[in-house]
Amino acid sequence: MNKALWRLLAVLFAFSIVAAACGSDDGDDADDAPAATQASSSDDGDDMSDDMAEAVSIEYWLWDGNQQPYYEQCAADFEAANSGIDIEITQFGWGDYWTNVTAGFASGSGPDVFTDHLARYPEFVASDVLVPLNDFVERDNVDTSIYFPGLAELWVDNHGNRYGLPKDFDTIALVMNSAHIADAGVTADDFAAAEWNPDDGGSFGELIRKLSVDANGNSGDSPDFDPSNVEVYGLGLEGNFGAFGQTTFSAFAGSTGFEFLDVNPFGDSANYDDPRLAATIDWFARMIEAGYVVPIEDVESLGGTTVFQNGSAAVMADGSWKIGTYTGADTPFDVEFAPLPAGPSGSRASMFNGLADSINKNSEHPEEAWLWVKHLASPACQNIIGEGAVVFPAIPSAAEIAIAAHEGNGVDVTAFTVHVDDGTTFLFPITDSASQVEAIVGPAMQEILRGQADAAERLAQVAGEVNAVLGS
Amino acid sequence: MTSTAAPAQVPRRRSLFGSASLHGGWRSAFWFLLPALVGFVAFYLYPALRGLYISFTDWNLIANRGSWVGTDNYDRLFNDRQVWESLKITFKYTVINIASQTVLAIAIAVLMDRLTKSVTIRGILLLPWLIPNVIVALLWVWMLDGNLGIVNDFLGLFGMDPVRFFTDTGKVIPSLAGINTWRHMGYTALLIFAGLQTIPRSLYEAAAVDGATERQMFRDITIPLLRPILALVLVITIVGSLQVFDTVFVATGGFGGQPGGPANASRVIYLYIYQNAFDFNQLGYAATISVLLVAILLTVTFLQLKLLRAGESDLA
Numbered sequence: 001m002n003k004a005l006w007r008l009l010a011v012l013f014a015f016s017i018v019a020a021a022c023g024s025d026d027g028d029d030a031d032d033a034p035a036a037t038q039a040s041s042s043d044d045g046d047d048m049s050d051d052m053a054e055a056v057s058i059e060y061w062l063w064d065g066n067q068q069p070y071y072e073q074c075a076a077d078f079e080a081a082n083s084g085i086d087i088e089i090t091q092f093g094w095g096d097y098w099t100n101v102t103a104g105f106a107s108g109s110g111p112d113v114f115t116d117h118l119a120r121y122p123e124f125v126a127s128d129v130l131v132p133l134n135d136f137v138e139r140d141n142v143d144t145s146i147y148f149p150g151l152a153e154l155w156v157d158n159h160g161n162r163y164g165l166p167k168d169f170d171t172i173a174l175v176m177n178s179a180h181i182a183d184a185g186v187t188a189d190d191f192a193a194a195e196w197n198p199d200d201g202g203s204f205g206e207l208i209r210k211l212s213v214d215a216n217g218n219s220g221d222s223p224d225f226d227p228s229n230v231e232v233y234g235l236g237l238e239g240n241f242g243a244f245g246q247t248t249f250s251a252f253a254g255s256t257g258f259e260f261l262d263v264n265p266f267g268d269s270a271n272y273d274d275p276r277l278a279a280t281i282d283w284f285a286r287m288i289e290a291g292y293v294v295p296i297e298d299v300e301s302l303g304g305t306t307v308f309q310n311g312s313a314a315v316m317a318d319g320s321w322k323i324g325t326y327t328g329a330d331t332p333f334d335v336e337f338a339p340l341p342a343g344p345s346g347s348r349a350s351m352f353n354g355l356a357d358s359i360n361k362n363s364e365h366p367e368e369a370w371l372w373v374k375h376l377a378s379p380a381c382q383n384i385i386g387e388g389a390v391v392f393p394a395i396p397s398a399a400e401i402a403i404a405a406h407e408g409n410g411v412d413v414t415a416f417t418v419h420v421d422d423g424t425t426f427l428f429p430i431t432d433s434a435s436q437v438e439a440i441v442g443p444a445m446q447e448i449l450r451g452q453a454d455a456a457e458r459l460a461q462v463a464g465e466v467n468a469v470l471g472s
Numbered sequence: 473m474t475s476t477a478a479p480a481q482v483p484r485r486r487s488l489f490g491s492a493s494l495h496g497g498w499r500s501a502f503w504f505l506l507p508a509l510v511g512f513v514a515f516y517l518y519p520a521l522r523g524l525y526i527s528f529t530d531w532n533l534i535a536n537r538g539s540w541v542g543t544d545n546y547d548r549l550f551n552d553r554q555v556w557e558s559l560k561i562t563f564k565y566t567v568i569n570i571a572s573q574t575v576l577a578i579a580i581a582v583l584m585d586r587l588t589k590s591v592t593i594r595g596i597l598l599l600p601w602l603i604p605n606v607i608v609a610l611l612w613v614w615m616l617d618g619n620l621g622i623v624n625d626f627l628g629l630f631g632m633d634p635v636r637f638f639t640d641t642g643k644v645i646p647s648l649a650g651i652n653t654w655r656h657m658g659y660t661a662l663l664i665f666a667g668l669q670t671i672p673r674s675l676y677e678a679a680a681v682d683g684a685t686e687r688q689m690f691r692d693i694t695i696p697l698l699r700p701i702l703a704l705v706l707v708i709t710i711v712g713s714l715q716v717f718d719t720v721f722v723a724t725g726g727f728g729g730q731p732g733g734p735a736n737a738s739r740v741i742y743l744y745i746y747q748n749a750f751d752f753n754q755l756g757y758a759a760t761i762s763v764l765l766v767a768i769l770l771t772v773t774f775l776q777l778k779l780l781r782a783g784e785s786d787l788a
Contacts, residue, residue, distance in 0.1 A: 123534065127532050238728075296734075300726060301636075438751075
């Protein structure tokens with residue numbers, strides 16, 4: 001048996017020697033190869049460049065699956081007009097998207113063109129991985145004034161370099177459970193006319209008290225209301241507050257006149273110690289305790305959208321990109337939209353955010369990538385996106401198409417656009433350390449909303465930490 | 473068997489290679505080890521050394537470059553309160569997880585050994601371990617949710633208020649430890665069950681003849697003789713536990729939370745490393761914290777093997 005075993009080993013060993021020898025032969029060939037392969041590759045090369053001329057492949061990434069079909073349409077039109085370019089669209093969910101984009105940059109690959117976000121692009125700029133578009137824009141005489149005012153400038157850094165062309169914008173409004181508000185005898189017009197302040201909540205505060213119902217059927221304005229056993233909360237929360245509270249506290253804090261940064265974009269100091277912010281967050285904490293606002297614990301796990309769709313909240317603030325979610329089959333009841341309440345400053349305040357398409361510096365075909373970005377930012381493509389009625393395109397005429405398309409579906413979205421028409425928007429805060437700010441402020445907000453920390457005290461502490469990061 | 477046969481084969485090998493400066497056994501061992509060695513060097517040794525190098529740089533992950541900053545990151549490490557906070561949370565998780573998991577696993581293993589030999593039951597016990605961590609975490613996020621979860625629905629039948637397992641700062645770590653106990657106890661039980669098979673049956677028979685109870689046999693025979701296996705199991709599970717990441721990331725991130733939340737109550741050390749590397753784009757500092765973690769893991773393992781005398785058996 002031992003003999004047999006050794007014979008087997010010897011055969012295996014001999015085999016491995018032969019394999020190794022073959023391997024090294026290959027290696028020699030490879031060393032000798034350049035001349036040979038060069039010769040053959042020059043033939044190939046011609047073929048290749050012919051092939052290339054026929055189809056340069058541009059990889060395009062986005063995170064919103066709802067928009068993908070309309071971008072496929074844009075790509076088809078673009079390919080028809082530019083026979084040498086092939087657009088490949090890939091979609092990832094929001095979380096995976098940024099991991100993949102980052103991994104793409106780190107590994108020197110990734111998409112040629114990708115949907116970029118204001119919270120992320122400053123870090124990409126600092127890492128020098130995006131192609132500045134200034135020369136392209138100048139050469140092709142691209143008119144950057146065709147977009148809603150302010151959108152194009154969001155993508156210019158403080159050195160004057162432009163890193164994206166606008167594709168769409170979003171604003172915030174209130175979404176209301178029609179059945180719940182009808183039960184309480186409240187209408188969308190009541191909300192449209194409501195005013196809010198951080199002391200007693202104003203008429204908006206009264207409305208959400210009225211809409212809150214406990215398990216015994218007492219409404220929030222009854223003395224018998226039991227805050228520990230609430231069936232329907234007057235106001236839902238879309239999710240975690242985080243540092244910027246785009247869909248949660250930003251509209252309320254903004255309506256007091258609060259601004260996140262000393263200079264936006266690219267401020268080097270934040271105003272987290274502003275007493276108006278502390279008063280706003282404190283109002284939320286008090287309303288949670290009183291049972292009129294959904295506890296933050298309940299939205300942190302499955303998300304506030306689920307809580308709203310479950311019927312546990314009557315009203316909630318959310319972004320225009322979610323209109324389809326609320327009017328679609330996922331929401332088992334009718335909804336209406338209303339603009340945000342006006343605050344102590346005398347007007348409403350919706351965060352105004354815009355996405356753009358950026359080009360990866362690793363792209364082997366920046367010229368073709370630019371042509372695609374130019375097309376994405378053109379009326380031709382944005383009109384198609386508008387027809388899809390998923391988001392509001394960055395070009396006003398295309399946004400009109402989106403509004404009309406929503407109306408055609410029986411959905412009135414003026415609650416979202418009124419903020420733009422009236423000029424009651426403020427820009428998404430742009431800093432080059434958004435994720436670190438998020439990691440500092442987010443947990444503090446969670447403590448305050450749980451009643452574990454005092455708003456003014458905790459936010460003052462946060463302000464110091466944030467400014468240390470921004471100033472560095 | 474091969475080692476005893478090897479000397480006889482030395483001449484033949486000598487004729488093949490023409491030299492025999494090494495013992496023949498080593499030569500063949502080298503060839504057998506080569507594939508594993510290549511894997512070790514390419515996927516462990518080189519990345520570890522590179523990680524060590526990166527910990528002395530201000531490496532930017534997105535740009536994939538960095539420059540030497542000396543011991544700056546290490547100075548920062550020792551002044552970073554968050555690192556020590558994360559370690560505290562990690563240790564808390566490990567203590568709860570290992571205690572519950574080991575006790576349950578020993579109980580299950582003894583039951584398997586004494587009561588049933590059914591392969592089906594063993595298979596069922598292993599089932600949670602076969603489900604990917606992310607799926608397990610998502611499953612429990614839904615089941616334990618304060619509003620919609622089936623577990624709270626059940627507790628409600630007994631008149632209990634909903635428990636916010638993942639969003640209550642005091643309950644999140646015990647909840648996470650519980651999930652991983654559920655997932656791992658079957659596998660750990662199987663390892664211990666294998667250890668039980670090394671204990672000679674004659675000892676139990678002798679003890680039974682002397683009138684020992686099951687409890688006495690467990691205390692005086694099973695546990696002492698199981699010690700070498702238990703030491704190994706504890707090293708493996710504690711090292712795994714200290715590196716917990718995916719369950720925390722998925723279960724506390726949920727669909728609306730912040731991974732490591734609420735209010736950083738579950739930000740374990742691995743999550744803090746992840747945040748630094750992938751959220752804050754500070755791979756250099758993340759590597760530095762990783763070096764600290766490696767040092768801690770090595771120390772824990774070394775101490776455990778020493779204290780539990782893993783190399784010796786009480787059988788001899």
